[in-house]
Amino acid sequence: MMSNQTSRFLFLIFFILIAEHNEISRFAEGGKRRIHITDDLDDVVDDEEDEAWKQWGKKSPPPRAEFDPPPMDFSNMDLPEMQNEMLKRQLGPVFGFVKLRLDVETTRDVVSDIAMKWTQLARTGSIETKFMGFDLNTIMFTMEKGQDASELKEFVLNQSEAYEIKIGDQVFRRPGDPPLEEVIEKLKNERHKEGTNPTKDEEHRKDEL
Structure with a gap:
């Protein structure tokens, strides 16, 4: 009886030792394995890019202006007020011209x-526009x-050198200033009375007007 129990005990110990040996062997083999990543990635598709990565580097679209309907009744407005209401609803790029004062030597x-100077000052005031010299009495501008x-x-x-500005078909001057054509005609009459002849530069500037 004792002999049978001893045999069973030895068999159990032998079984446990073999099982542990197999587990250790499998663990060692697993540690020796290396994962190989191929250099051929042509067939690999990365569809996990987030939206921020896709938009990176793209120019953001300008914000859309909210629609502001014009007033229904213009009867109580004078001409400058109506012009201002129309200006507020300009959409898209615009361009125009600025006439300089005739007493500015240019x-x-x-x-x-x-x-x-105007371009830099306008940008300081958050007005995105570009001014360019057009002729001796005119500056052209573009605006996004x-x-x-x-x-x-x-x-x-508000610029001391400017006399009037034309945006589209509308002309704007300071309150009380006559149209530029009247100023030119007045200067011609004064020169005629004085008996003086305009210089070549002055004639050229008047022709450009």
């Missing part, structure tokens, strides 16, 4: 300097956001 370099045309008009008429 050359092409002076006009270019004025245009550059037409809805800022009202602010542009106020900016230009």
Whole structure:
């Protein structure tokens, strides 16, 4: 009886030792294995890019202006008020011209300097516009956001060198200033009475007007 129990005990110990040996062997073999990543990734499709990565580097679209309907009744408005209401609803790019005061002595370099100064000042005031010299008495401008045309008009008429600004078919001047054509005609009459002849530069500037 004792012999049978001893045999069973030895068999159980032998079985446990063999089982542990197999587990250790499998663990060692697993540690020796290496994962091989192929260099051929042509067939690999990465569809896990997030939306932020896809939009990175793209120019963000300008915000859409909210629609502001015009007033239904213009009967109580004067002409400048109606023009301002129309300017507020300009959409898309606009361009126009600024006429300089006739008492401002200009050359092409002076006009270019004025245009550059206005461009920098306008950007400081968050008005995205670009001014360019057009002739000895005129500066041209382009503007991406037409809805800022009202602010542009106020900016230009606050510049001492400017006499009037034309945006589309609308012309704006300071209150009380006569049309530029009347100023030119008045200067011609004064020169005629004085018996003086305009210089070549002055004649050229009047022709450009």
